[in-house]
Amino acid sequence: MVKAGIIGVGFIGAAHIEALRRLGNVEVAAVSNSDPERLEANRARYGVPKAYVDWREMVRDPGVDVIHICTPNHLHYEMTKAALLAGKHVVGEKPITTCRAEAEELVRLAGELGLVNAIDFNIRYYPLVRQLSQMVAKGELGEVFAVHGSYLQDWLFYGTDYNWRLETAMAGRSRAVADIGSHWMDTVEYVTGDRIAEVCADFATFRKVRMKPLRPVETYAGKIETPDAYESIPIGTEDYATVMFRLGGGGRGSFTVSQVSAGRKNRIQFEVDGSESSAAWESELPNQMWLGRRDAANGLLLKDPSLLYPESRELADYPGGHNEGHPDTFKMLFRDIYADITAEPGERRDPPTYPTFADGLREIALCDAICESDKKGGWVKVWA
Numbered sequence: 001m002v003k004a005g006i007i008g009v010g011f012i013g014a015a016h017i018e019a020l021r022r023l024g025n026v027e028v029a030a031v032s033n034s035d036p037e038r039l040e041a042n043r044a045r046y047g048v049p050k051a052y053v054d055w056r057e058m059v060r061d062p063g064v065d066v067i068h069i070c071t072p073n074h075l076h077y078e079m080t081k082a083a084l085l086a087g088k089h090v091v092g093e094k095p096i097t098t099c100r101a102e103a104e105e106l107v108r109l110a111g112e113l114g115l116v117n118a119i120d121f122n123i124r125y126y127p128l129v130r131q132l133s134q135m136v137a138k139g140e141l142g143e144v145f146a147v148h149g150s151y152l153q154d155w156l157f158y159g160t161d162y163n164w165r166l167e168t169a170m171a172g173r174s175r176a177v178a179d180i181g182s183h184w185m186d187t188v189e190y191v192t193g194d195r196i197a198e199v200c201a202d203f204a205t206f207r208k209v210r211m212k213p214l215r216p217v218e219t220y221a222g223k224i225e226t227p228d229a230y231e232s233i234p235i236g237t238e239d240y241a242t243v244m245f246r247l248g249g250g251g252r253g254s255f256t257v258s259q260v261s262a263g264r265k266n267r268i269q270f271e272v273d274g275s276e277s278s279a280a281w282e283s284e285l286p287n288q289m290w291l292g293r294r295d296a297a298n299g300l301l302l303k304d305p306s307l308l309y310p311e312s313r314e315l316a317d318y319p320g321g322h323n324e325g326h327p328d329t330f331k332m333l334f335r336d337i338y339a340d341i342t343a344e345p346g347e348r349r350d351p352p353t354y355p356t357f358a359d360g361l362r363e364i365a366l367c368d369a370i371c372e373s374d375k376k377g378g379w380v381k382v383w384a
């Protein structure tokens with residue numbers, strides 16, 4: 001039984017715990033959080049044997065094999081490096097860190113130590129997202145002409161909505177693009193098998209001042225909780241962005257990200273337009289994919305293992321008509337990662353089939369170019 005330790009027990013840490021327990025061969029052996037009261041409440045809630053206020057103690061625990069990092073962004077680098085140096089495999093939330101030099105160091109270090117390293121780009125693990133990637137790879141859509149779409153949320157719609165992601169010291173210089181745009185770009189590059197080579201971006205911050213609660217509020221919890229005391233905080237990161245891009249293979253594209261789109265809870269959507277046909281998918285209707293044709297009726301492919309390619313069928317544990325969604329993507333991603341963790345080092349897949357620290361570095365490159373483009377007001381090439 002592989003033993004995992006989770007640093008951070010908020011929204012995403014809980015998702016990791018639940019998904020890991022569905023694998024059957026992983027024990028969540030420890031959790032860590034700097035708030036002792038909250039830590040003990042979550043340890044008891046999830047029935048985890050060990051709890052550490054100091055995450056360093058958990059990293060040094062010989063009874064923990066894998067570290068999952070589910071903390072604010074500014075902590076990722078130190079925690080990831082310490083875990084690697086302690087000989088632990090690492091599964092991290094994106095971003096891998098908030099700057100290029102640190103990301104490059106972590107990619108190099110993980111490679112030198114021969115440890116499994118992964119980034120939680122879970123959108124790849126919807127069955128129909130993989131199906132579309134296979135359709136593109138097999139030439140069913142023809143040459144990719146264009147890709148377009150959006151990732152829209154409303155959890156930061158009001159001026160009283162607040163989260164650590166709004167603070168550059170904790171999250172980095174980009175918010176909407178780095179937080180949700182990174183998922184959109186990773187998914188589209190995965191689906192098309194092509195890379196974004198150049199970008200042209202336009203940012204906007206509509207809530208220039210927000211009311212910060214005087215007590216902590218978990219991610220998404222602000223839509224339910226109602227703090228009674230606030231302080232005014234100026235905001236320096238984007239609520240919204242639109243990005244045009246050029247693919248390395250010649251295709252064109254654009255996407256919009258927004259965290260202030262009322263009614264859009266967590267909707268990632270994209271369409272791939274090819275020389276033979278088109279296809280579109282969205283996360284709030286994840287078990288169906290629209291297929292567009294010029295000279296025949298359009299179609300709707302429903303998630304049914306019997307209708308999918310073998311590579312896509314691996315991600316569908318339930319028969320047609322039995323919906324699979326967001327929590328299942330974590331399970332499928334972790335199943336893929338832990339297959340390498342439990343394998344002998346010489347038997348691990350090369351290259352890995354899951355997103356790794358190299359994909360985290362790729363996210364840094366994309367976000368750097370997009371931020372530079374917004375600042376200069378023109379096209380910028382992606383550095384890696």
